[in-house]
Amino acid sequence: QVQLVESGGGSVQSGGSLRLSCEASAFTYTWYSMAWFRHAPGQEREGVSAINSDDNTNYADSVQGRFTISQDNAKNTVYLQMNSLKPEDTAMYYCAAVAPRYFMAVRRTPSLSEDVYAYWGQGTQVTVSS
Numbered sequence: 573q574v575q576l577v578e579s580g581g582g583s584v585q586s587g588g589s590l591r592l593s594c595e596a597s598a599f600t601y602t603w604y605s606m607a608w609f610r611h612a613p614g615q616e617r618e619g620v621s622a623i624n625s626d627d628n629t630n631y632a633d634s635v636q637g638r639f640t641i642s643q644d645n646a647k648n649t650v651y652l653q654m655n656s657l658k659p660e661d662t663a664m665y666y667c668a669a670v671a672p673r674y675f676m677a678v679r680r681t682p683s684l685s686e687d688v689y690a691y692w693g694q695g696t697q698v699t700v701s702s
Contacts, residue, residue: 574599574691576667581696584657591597592652592696594667599648605670605678608641608652609686610663610698619684620651620665630682635661667693 580592592608609677621641622630629641640653650667670678671690678688 574669576669576691578665578667578691578693578696581665581698582696583699583701586641586658586700586702588657589653589655589698590657590698592654592667592698594650594652594693596648597670598652599669601675603675605675605682606616606643606650607668607670607682607684607689608650609666609689610667611666611695612663613661617664617665617666617686619686622668622678622682623650624682624686626679628680628682632683632684648702654698659700659702660689662700664695664696665698666695 575597577595603625608620609617610620611617620632620635622639630633638656643650668689669691670688674688
């Protein structure tokens with residue numbers, strides 16, 4: 573059973589930075605696609621950024637130019653570097669991994685739709701104060 577564990581959340585002031593980490597265990601696939609989602613109170617869960625084994629990436633318009641997704645295959649870890657944080661970035665951030673049956677669909681462009689993600693972490697809270 574794939575397990576995803578997020579870390580790195582916290583509280584920062586507007587304009588600050590944080591780096592989130594997502595470590596995957598029991599992940600036996602040689603190819604994968606993973607993403608970061610966020611969920612703020614009263615709002616729908618939003619896809620933030622995604623990456624796949626081919627190093628293709630995708631970003632939501634709201635974070636383009638401020639957030640960077642990366643990965644360390646040796647550590648089975650995906651990172652989200654968040655710079656120039658804004659109060660509207662405040663949310664619970666979740667790591668997710670694509671279900672194998674969708675691998676071909678997300679090969680060129682990693683998806684920001686939660687519909688293709690089968691594995692989810694418990695989340696890490698990010699709070700940005702003004």
